[in-house]
Amino acid sequence: MAGVAFGSRGPRGWRNGRVARRAALLVTAVVIPLASGLSPISAPANAQPTVAPVAGPTVHKVVWLTDRRVALWVDSPSMATPVQVQLLLARDWNTHPDARFPALFMLDGLRATDDESGWTHEAGAVDFFADKNVTVVLPVGGQASFYSDWLQPDNGRNYKWETFLTKELPPLLESQWRTSDIRGIEGISMGGTAAMFLAGRNPNFAKYAGSYSGVLTTTTLGMPQAIQFALRDAGGFDSAAMWGPPGGPEWEGHDPYALADKLKGVSLYISSGNGSTGPFDQASGIPGVSTNYAGTGLEILSRLTSQNFVAKLGKLSIPAQVNYRPSGTHTWPYWDFEMRQSWPQAAAALGVDPNKLPCQAAGAIGALAGSSGWLGDCLTGEYQVAGGTAQDFKGGRVFYSPSEGAHPVAGMIGGGYQAALGPGGPLGLPTGDERGLPDGRGRMQTFQNGMLYWTPRTGAQVVxxxxxxxxxxxxxxxxxxxxxxxxxxxxxxxxxxxxxxxxxxxxxxxxxxxxxxxxxxxxxxxxxxxxxxxxxxxxxxxxxxxxxxxxxxxxxxxxxxxxxxxxxxxxxGPIMDMWSVLGYENGRLGYPTSDEFGIPGGYQQNFQTGYITVRDGKPEVHGI
Known part of the structure; x- marks a missing residue:
């Protein structure tokens, strides 16, 4: 659907009246049966076949964006293409280098882009999770995919997201990035739908599943048509390539409502607004209706499908934390709010303390942090590193040794320092602070055994x-x-x-x-x-x-x-020796004009005004 359909990059609103009217009809088609208390038209889901593990995913590129945010490009065998995944590393990543941490997968909306997750572009996931002891996993891309395995490629994409997220990626994260097998999954809009059906379709994959404004019935009367319209509008995709014709088994197999009984034992969080003007909306001239007309209809759709889903959970005696907000439309500020509100439940399910670790900065590090407001709050206590001590802050890390003093390392240079193995790597400890360079293009920082240089075009590089x-x-x-x-x-x-x-x-x-x-x-x-x-x-x-x-x-x-x-x-050799006698390029032959090449009994090289041959080890000069 237009504008912010199923999780856009912000409240853009409707693109034109025609789209608005068409979406309104689709919303009406789905809302009326639900409002009447009718159940989805499909029967309970059949047992889903287990997807066989696919061997061979590898990380072919790693870019450290900061000291605790890293982008991986994973070669996915199932999708036959590199897939970017960004990680927000757990709070204790540096202080406990042998520890493993739970993983929280966070899924984007229908208009996911290929450069960055909406959770970091539109919401405050980076700052919020900085002091949390989980590693946040942010798949990048998946526009209009519903994070599922499609029946066939479409629009230039070979979507096998379920296989990638549940079979290929977890072993790689566990073996190379110190995640444990304790996982949660949450998402907005399309991602909320996917969080629920991925948890249901893959037993023991997730201990926690959260849906923020997700559409939690996909087979209800009119819903396949609404999804088809949304996929077309989001990028020209065909829902038949995704799950086949409406009424087919794949639609039922990806319906959270139909999969509800598979969610026993998973900690569930479900939220939605009601479509009316809320604190993050701009009021229109119509009472209770914001200028985000698309977001109004979509949030009504989310509310009604969520209510049906929650009712099904109740019949199955499956507990869930449900928050129906008294207002709010389908847009990122509300999902940022829900990310924060749901954290205590997610933390409990993942087995981590939801609270900030008490810490304070003292001594030379404390003095520097106090004078550098941009470092923000401390995340850890001071800890030992090679050659000195360090302490982590929201804005970066501070390193100290008696010989070098205290210096912060942050941002992309902080990421480059992590990529170079930090103080235990070839650079050693920082010896100065980061500074801008006279050309205005880049920045640099000095270390005991080298320097780190950064520009937006080149990234951070050690020399x-x-x-x-x-x-x-x-x-x-x-x-x-x-x-x-x-x-x-x-x-x-x-x-x-x-x-x-x-x-x-x-x-x-x-x-x-x-x-x-x-x-x-x-x-x-x-x-x-x-x-x-x-x-x-x-x-x-x-x-x-x-x-x-x-x-x-x-x-x-x-x-x-x-x-x-x-x-x-x-x-x-002989040709060089003879050419040197003639004066190299300043002599009568001038510059070379060919490689050496074989001739009967020897080899030859051509020059501007002649050539040199070698037979039996003896060079001979020939003019043209």
Whole structure:
């Protein structure tokens, strides 16, 4: 449905009157039978087949957004595509490095985007959960998916969300991100619907399930048509690709009402407004009706389907915490409120203390925190780290040692520091505070064994050792290399490292030191196989030559470039020796214009005004 249908990115309202009228008809079609006390048209759900585990999900990319917020890109075998999942790590993640923490899955609405969860974009999940001892799991994406396994791909998407969320992702989180097998799941609108049916369809997956403004009957008269309209409007999806034709078994199999008996033993939280103007709405000229017309109808729909669902739970003697709010429409401020209101129940089900851990900051760390209002409240007490102590705050971490003093590490640089294993990693402890750079583009912070640089385009990157020394000699970020764009990495088959910068990578080996390769010379070096080629590692920086040309020396030869000749290598050996006698590119042959290539009895290389052949180890110069 238009505007905020089934959980949008804010109260956008109706796009036009035609959509408003059509949605109103759909709401009426579903509301009238429910208001009359009629049950959904489907019978109780059949037993659902267990989805077989799918082996092989892997994390192929990790980006630390802060010291306790991380984005993972998981290669999903079932969906055959990378899926982004963001984690808000538990409060004690740093203080108890061997501990495991319950996981709380939080699902988005129908208009979920592929860049960020609504829980962090539209609601205050980051700040709210900062002092909570659960790891929050935020799937990113899933527009119009209902977080289910679709019968067939549609609109360019191969949705297998149920398999991903319940079979693929949990083992990966448990093995690599220290979650336990104690899980809860909650969601808004479409996500609230999914939270209930995922808990029902997957026994023992969740100890807690919460629905905020969810539609909790999907097979009621008129409901399949409303869902079809919503999917079309949200992105051109077809509900038949999701669950087949209305009345089919997949509709019944994903209906929370039909699955109610499967929720015994799950702690349930259900809430909805009533569609009338509430504290987060703007009143229209009609008494009790806000300007969020779409949100009004959708919240009425949520209320009525929730009432039917709750009535079914009552008949089954399944307890639930139910909050029917006296006002409110279908929009994020109300769901943010419900996230906070439901926390004590979620915490009890997950076995964690719902309250903030008492803590205070003292000494050098306390003095710094008191003068840095942006750090916010402390989350932990002071604890030992390699070389010193640390304390976690809402805004970041503060590290202290007698030799370096107290320094905060926060934001994306704090995330980069976590990615580099913090004080126990190669950087050691911070030696200064984060500061902006003169170019206005980036920020940096110094550490005992290197530096962290950040820009919005490049992210946070560590620079250290010989590469840092050479980069600094050239002028750091103001020099020809620009900012680092990737972490240092070992070269795969030779003993060295490489790090990419905006204008070319630095290569390092103990024999050659650190040197940058750039431009067309870098392109040729890549074509040859980088350091794995006969050229080996670079041995000097790029040097200007005649006719606006340039060259770089390598262990096993040089690469030359000029505007007229292009980039070509000349390997150490007979051809290089003869060319050097002639004066290299300044001699009569000029620049190389080809690679070496085989000829009968030997090999040859071409130059601008001639060529050199080698037979029986003897070079011979030929003019054109």
């Amino acid at each position: 250290r050792g010989a590469i840092l020394d050479e980069w600094g000699r050239q002028g750091f970020e103001t020099g020809p290399a620009g900012y680092p764009v990737a972490p240092e990495a070992r070269t795969p088959t030779k003993d060295g490292v490489v790090q990419s910068f905006e204008n070319g990578p630095f290569f390092y080996s103990a024999r050659t030191g650190a040197h940058r390769v750039q431009g067309m010379i870098l392109g040729k070096y890549a074509e040859l196989g980088y350091e794995n080629s006969q050229l080996g590692f670079p041995a000097t920086e790029e040097t200007p030559s005649k006719d606006f040309g340039r060259y770089s020396k390598f262990e096993g030869g040089n690469i030359y470039w000029s505007p007229l000749s292009g980039a070509w290598p000349v390997r150490s």
